């Protein structure tokens with residue numbers, strides 16, 4: 001049972017397919033900061049990238065398999081059901097309106113997404129409605145490309161976990177999660193080449209991928 005005033009987080013992404021690089025850092029982050037609930041929100045039409053290979057129903061099914069034995073996670077289909085772009089700023093504004101002004105809310109991203117954040121639709125409004133919790137990811141420097149974006153990051157940075165639980169929004173927390181060198185792109189490529197992905201994603205998800213014949217064709221075939 002989650003208390004009404006505890007910190008909750010949304011974890012958005014394409015999840016094409018979901019893998020351990022998504023799940024493990026977030027489970028560790030949750031332990032590190034005392035986060036009790038993570039709402040996984042797969043998106044339908046990612047504004048800044050090509051369409052996923054798996055259908056929305058397949059991506060949802062893989063996520064359901066991946067979190068079946070993990071009570072930390074719940075699945076929210078609201079972006080999947082939209083046929084318009086999934087703007088994180090809009091989703092977080094809606095969530096804030098539902099939860100009221102006081103509840104601490106957060107959005108979880110990997111380090112690569114933090115670097116890209118300034119290209120997201122109305123990115124500055126994200127911190128009006130939530131905190132940002134950032135998981136480490138190998139291969140991405142923790143330095144924004146433009147000085148003004150680095151200033152924005154520095155201004156909102158906190159090292160104090162208390163801030164995340166006592167303020168409703170507005171802070172960026174860089175979590176010391178371990179590196180997991182896994183991406184959905186690498187998994188799709190390996191599957192297409194007939195290579196093993198055993199250690200990269202949950203076995204139930206891998207079985208489903210094989211049963212559906214997913215990712216086994218070249219994307220440009």
Ligand code: ATP
Pocket residue numbers: 012013014015016020021022025108109110111112113135136137138180181182183184185186
């Ligand atoms: P793709 O390879 O298709 O671009 P991806 O593996 O990066 O996909 P997404 O679904 O695009 O996965 O990512 C969803 C979220 O998970 C993003 O915030 C991303 O930064 C984060 N993420 C993905 N993989 C990792 C990883 N290995 N370590 C930390 N964060 C990750």
